[in-house]
Amino acid sequence: MIKFTNVSKTYGDNTHALRNLTLEIKDGEFVFIVGPNGAGKTTLTKLMLHEELPTSGKIEVNGYDVVNIKKRHIPHLRRTVGVVFQDFRLFEKMTVFDNIAFAMHVVGTPKRVIKKKVHTLLKLVELEGKGGSYPYMLSGGEQRRVALARALANNPDTIIADEPTSNSDKNSSEHLMRLLAKVQEHNKTVIVITHDLSAVKRLDKRVITLADGAVISDIPGGDNDEEN
Amino acid sequence: MRKTKSIKLGYSLKLALNGLFKNRVMTFSSVLVLFSCLVIMGSFLLVAVNVNENVNKIDGYNKIVVFAEKDTNDYDLELMREALERIDGVESVVFKSNEEALEEQLSEYNLQSEFLLEMYRDDNPLKDSFVLTYEPNASVETIKLHIDNTVDHVAKYNINMDVVTQINGLKNAFAIIASWLMILLFVVSIFVIINTVKLSVYARRDEIALMRYIGATDLFISLPYLIEGLIIGIVSAALAFGAQFLLYKYLMLDLIGRYDIITIIPFAELRNIIILGFTVIGIAMGFTGSIISLKKYNKENA
Numbered sequence: 249m250i251k252f253t254n255v256s257k258t259y260g261d262n263t264h265a266l267r268n269l270t271l272e273i274k275d276g277e278f279v280f281i282v283g284p285n286g287a288g289k290t291t292l293t294k295l296m297l298h299e300e301l302p303t304s305g306k307i308e309v310n311g312y313d314v315v316n317i318k319k320r321h322i323p324h325l326r327r328t329v330g331v332v333f334q335d336f337r338l339f340e341k342m343t344v345f346d347n348i349a350f351a352m353h354v355v356g357t358p359k360r361v362i363k364k365k366v367h368t369l370l371k372l373v374e375l376e377g378k379g380g381s382y383p384y385m386l387s388g389g390e391q392r393r394v395a396l397a398r399a400l401a402n403n404p405d406t407i408i409a410d411e412p413t414s415n416s417d418k419n420s421s422e423h424l425m426r427l428l429a430k431v432q433e434h435n436k437t438v439i440v441i442t443h444d445l446s447a448v449k450r451l452d453k454r455v456i457t458l459a460d461g462a463v464i465s466d467i468p469g470g471d472n473d474e475e476n
Numbered sequence: 477m478r479k480t481k482s483i484k485l486g487y488s489l490k491l492a493l494n495g496l497f498k499n500r501v502m503t504f505s506s507v508l509v510l511f512s513c514l515v516i517m518g519s520f521l522l523v524a525v526n527v528n529e530n531v532n533k534i535d536g537y538n539k540i541v542v543f544a545e546k547d548t549n550d551y552d553l554e555l556m557r558e559a560l561e562r563i564d565g566v567e568s569v570v571f572k573s574n575e576e577a578l579e580e581q582l583s584e585y586n587l588q589s590e591f592l593l594e595m596y597r598d599d600n601p602l603k604d605s606f607v608l609t610y611e612p613n614a615s616v617e618t619i620k621l622h623i624d625n626t627v628d629h630v631a632k633y634n635i636n637m638d639v640v641t642q643i644n645g646l647k648n649a650f651a652i653i654a655s656w657l658m659i660l661l662f663v664v665s666i667f668v669i670i671n672t673v674k675l676s677v678y679a680r681r682d683e684i685a686l687m688r689y690i691g692a693t694d695l696f697i698s699l700p701y702l703i704e705g706l707i708i709g710i711v712s713a714a715l716a717f718g719a720q721f722l723l724y725k726y727l728m729l730d731l732i733g734r735y736d737i738i739t740i741i742p743f744a745e746l747r748n749i750i751i752l753g754f755t756v757i758g759i760a761m762g763f764t765g766s767i768i769s770l771k772k773y774n775k776e777n778a
């Protein structure tokens with residue numbers, strides 16, 4: 249579960265990225281977070297990962313008290329959250345296989361386990377047979393799916409995708425959304441930050457809208473069409 | 477669990493070797509500087525122990541002869557001995573009775589006759605004395621002061637002050653030069669190691685940022701760099717040991733040791749202390765360099 253209680257984040261003296269924000273995302277939910285530039289969406293994810301600390305308020309992520317967490321527990325908190333970055337952040341000099349394996353190396357997974365798991369993940373993101381390719385050989389959409397596979401590698405409880413469909417054509421963005429929906433079926437919480445309203449409409453999931461650091465609407469899934 | 481650990485180490489070792497190889501010019505400089513540092517330190521140390529060994533043999537050096545007043549009784553002599561032994565820096569006190577002194581003198585003049593001995597026995601012109609041996613680093617001035625103030629029945633004492641002052645002066649100058657040179661070299665070594673490690677941290681900064689996100693522990697992230705420092709330290713220490721051995725063999729034992737009046741301590745007696753010293757200092761320097769480098773990096777990228 250992810251729970252923000254009266255969270256404010258002020259950068260410097262007067263950039264109020266989040267203002268007294270309260271929200272709760274249950275385990276296994278699929279949530280879109282939308283809102284204009286500078287609304288505080290990325291800040292939200294940074295706070296969840298203890299990359300930034302809130303100015304005030306309480307944050308709970310997958311059982312961790314993120315604000316008062318002990319330093320040595322931060323890696324464990326982060327292992328419960330897989331992030332798909334907007335710019336993928338794949339290693340150009342590593343094959344697709346190694347890029348995904350890297351995430352598991354880093355947390356000390358045995359080689360034997362890694363090998364099996366990478367194949368499973370490649371299958372899941374529909375990139376079987378691409379393990380030996382280098383990122384530059386892949387299309388943007390395919391690279392994004394590699395990034396998703398890597399985010400899933402350590403079996404996190406939560407997947408966060410920040411702008412996963414920006415700069416991609418309709419087909420590949422639909423493909424990625426379908427995969428993210430499939431990820432949710434594996435009992436994971438999926439948080440998608442996006443400007444892509446067509447995707448939001450199509451999937452009919454819960455949509456949280458942020459503006460100026462506050463939640464201005466929170467529409468549950470399934471009721472989407474009725475409320476609009 | 478065990479398996480996991482060994483894989484982690486293997487992976488870190490691979491990254492460490494990779495990092496060292498990629499920055500091989502810096503790696504080479506690090507090893508070279510640390511190596512020089514250790515060899516210079518070792519050489520100073522080895523010269524110092526040999527100088528000490530030889531200096532201590534010089535007659536009169538680090539010995540003081542304290543003469544008791546004539547006819548001091550046994551009880552007071554015992555008090556004198558105790559007082560002398562209590563003085564800081566005094567290693568040993570050996571009593572020499574006036575009879576022993578007499579015998580010694582007579583024998584020196586080849587007059588080993590019972591007759592003469594008997595003749596002087598009741599009217600011995602010599603005094604009872606104590607031979608103090610003091611620690612090589614003790615201050616003669618302080619010992620003198622103590623004798624003057626805390627020991628009764630002292631007739632006089634002999635110190636070969638000229639030799640003592642000169643040798644001590646030399647020793648001090650040597651120690652000061654050695655210390656400064658060593659400090660300077662250590663600072664340079666640490667600096668070079670910091671920069672070597674920094675380069676390889678920098679080369680992998682994207683990876684490190686991602687590792688943090690993925691949930692790698694700080695130890696896991698730091699391990700390759702700590703290993704880099706460790707390798708630099710161990711390699712430098714091993715090379716320095718080899719060089720030190722050769723230097724000692726050719727310069728000290730073969731060249732200087734040829735002169736009979738100079739004793740050169742065999743290398744075998746010093747080998748363990750050199751190995752221990754080089755290894756400990758090498759590893760400490762390597763680690764310190766890595767840790768400072770990582771701390772700096774973490775600060776800049778927090």
Ligand SMILES: Nc1ncnc2c1ncn2[C@@H]1O[C@H](COP(=O)(O)OP(=O)(O)OP(=O)(O)O)[C@@H](O)[C@H]1O
Pocket residue numbers: 259260263264265283284285286287288289290291292
């Ligand atoms: N590290 C930072 N230092 C100072 N200000 C920051 C920092 N990060 C974000 N901000 C500011 O905080 C506000 C919210 O930023 P945030 O990145 O969370 O917005 P966002 O909703 O992700 O926007 P976008 O849609 O453009 O990605 C913005 O005004 C931004 O300029």
Ligand SMILES: [Mg+2]
Pocket residue numbers: 289290291
């Ligand atoms: Mg953003």
